Amino acid sequence: MGTTQLEPVPEPKYWQLKTVLSEALDSEFEVGEILPNERDLAARFGVARATLRQALEQLELEGRLQRRRGVGTTVAPPRVGVSLGTGPHIWPGGPDDVWQPVDCTTAVPSAAVAEALGTGRDESVHIVRRSRVSHGRPVAAELLHVPHSSVPGLSAIDASSGPARARAVLRDLRRLELERQENAVELGSAGTADAKELDRLPGAPVLVVTTRFVAAGGTAALSVATYRADTCRLTFGDSGGVEIHDGVQRKAS
Amino acid sequence: MGTTQLEPVPEPKYWQLKTVLSEALDSEFEVGEILPNERDLAARFGVARATLRQALEQLELEGRLQRRRGVGTTVAPPRVGVSLGTGPHIWPGGPDDVWQPVDCTTAVPSAAVAEALGTGRDESVHIVRRSRVSHGRPVAAELLHVPHSSVPGLSAIDASSGPARARAVLRDLRRLELERQENAVELGSAGTADAKELDRLPGAPVLVVTTRFVAAGGTAALSVATYRADTCRLTFGDSGGVEIHDGVQRKAS
């Protein structure tokens, strides 16, 4: 990555910069390697730091870079494939479940969640917080909303707290026979709580996966899971192996 | 949305701003309504325009706003659910296909695509360009890579061009018996070509859906589709109806 000057073409500088950096990343850097700091890079390309940052932001969005305050900018490893098992329907807490229960509270959900669950306006539900780890890194945080009607065996005044209570809800949920699950994926940004759990700054881009568990004709539970968009590739249908994205090949570490 | 002054708390201004604007959007604006321009808004909240823009960017990322150069910033309608039919495996060009063939070329694919297809390093493939429209708006652009071996009936020197040739490739592809399809979703940014087709600026966030069509033990075709992340919610498993996202309820138009 020499002291390249940008061509004076009618294309945004940050876009050219992103392209140049992207190519340099492919050919001159290894995964995990630290890039020069932003002030140096900006000077090297003859642009303002803000412009350089615009290019870096894009590359981070595409999962090519990882930036950490106080540390520096490093070359990110390829995204990890995370399976959203759709084949045989999986109940939360079942044998193949990859989620770890964190805790469980009871609260009135947002109007949107309540509508999907078919619960009343001021009806509270169990909210099980779970976290998903892959390759030793946190990749997703989930809120599983369970109406009381789905787990009638659970005492409403069950005083157990934390993971114990979460497991109790999941166990009771498994009694129901799951008909199917409906999934949706969309782009969102991490709230303060999710950001902390995912080890990112608030506002970081996330893939929001909403899963509706349908049993006995109704919605037995609703999961809203946020996956780190920078490090995750969500796979479904089968396996989790294909390694494709806009034609870029990266060096192995 | 009054001339609110921001509280002097140790939280980024753009984050507070985003929250304030988000609430105002819920309570004081209708879908399609035009917001005050950026200079006015910035002055109203007592911040620099760049800071205001950081908040608007977040809201646009979440699909709450739509910004158009020369026009203004408008309140976006709720995201449209777009189905990625996974149930009964669907061949491209089949009866329920929602894609429109645009044209077809022949070229050597990127290394990553070639690897997934199992084609040789310099082996060319058919590349069918298709576009997907929903509610009258373009929502996705796709490149379907088809090795010659998957469509042996097609003359290599077939001079037909454009949609006609695209349809010929798809027709020939349908002879094969599809075993299954593997999907992956990840975050990306639109290249120049995709951006134009999706009516967005280059670099706009997109959801990249990679689909591997498996037939007779091998990869018969590989689709790389880019969906507008601001306007789309990808659904699979069943139906396309659930309307959930981080608890925000929007006014209907």
Next chain:
DNA sequence: TAGTGGTCTAGACCACTAC
């Protein structure tokens, strides 16, 4: 032509990390 969002600059200070 007037008004909009998009790009860019050259600074400043802050929050965090690691030494």
Next chain:
DNA sequence: TAGTGGTCTAGACCACTAA
């Protein structure tokens, strides 16, 4: 304490849209 990325400012000019 030194160095990093994160936030913020107050300007400037450009590209585009619509009247």
